[in-house]
Amino acid sequence: MTTTGLKAQLQHDLHDAMRARDKVRAATLRMTLTSVTTAEVAGEEARELGDDEILKVLAKEAKKRRESATAFRDAGREELAATEEAELAVLEGYLPAQLGDDELRVIVERAVASSGAGGMGAMGAVMKAAQGEVAGRADGGRVAAIVRSVLSGR
Numbered sequence: 001m002t003t004t005g006l007k008a009q010l011q012h013d014l015h016d017a018m019r020a021r022d023k024v025r026a027a028t029l030r031m032t033l034t035s036v037t038t039a040e041v042a043g044e045e046a047r048e049l050g051d052d053e054i055l056k057v058l059a060k061e062a063k064k065r066r067e068s069a070t071a072f073r074d075a076g077r078e079e080l081a082a083t084e085e086a087e088l089a090v091l092e093g094y095l096p097a098q099l100g101d102d103e104l105r106v107i108v109e110r111a112v113a114s115s116g117a118g119g120m121g122a123m124g125a126v127m128k129a130a131q132g133e134v135a136g137r138a139d140g141g142r143v144a145a146i147v148r149s150v151l152s153g154r
Contacts, residue, residue: 006094007036007048007049007054010036031087036057096135112126112151123148
């Protein structure tokens, strides 16, 4: 098995972090590579993930860190929230730049127009079309909120 570009980059960066004794970066990359390996062996047959699939794993891990930081902060555990945010910062370095609300609204409006959606009943079709174009550059919750906003205005 050959290693894909993004996975090879993660492994290389893990080795660099270990050499530099950067514990947060090394731990985050180690957990991320474990998640990638878990995704590779999930299902009927083991396979190597492509860069797009690895980006989805990275986005999922980033979302976990974001939610954990919020939960820790709400519980008054600032030190744990800070740790989660430090890990999130490492992961965000590998993710594509996030779309702004205006850019996201343009994509959603284009998806509404292409799917011919006329109301909230077509939200699933619009979400599918919009998520295809967004491709990990925005959280699904943000996309859904803008889709609801656009569809309710029709």
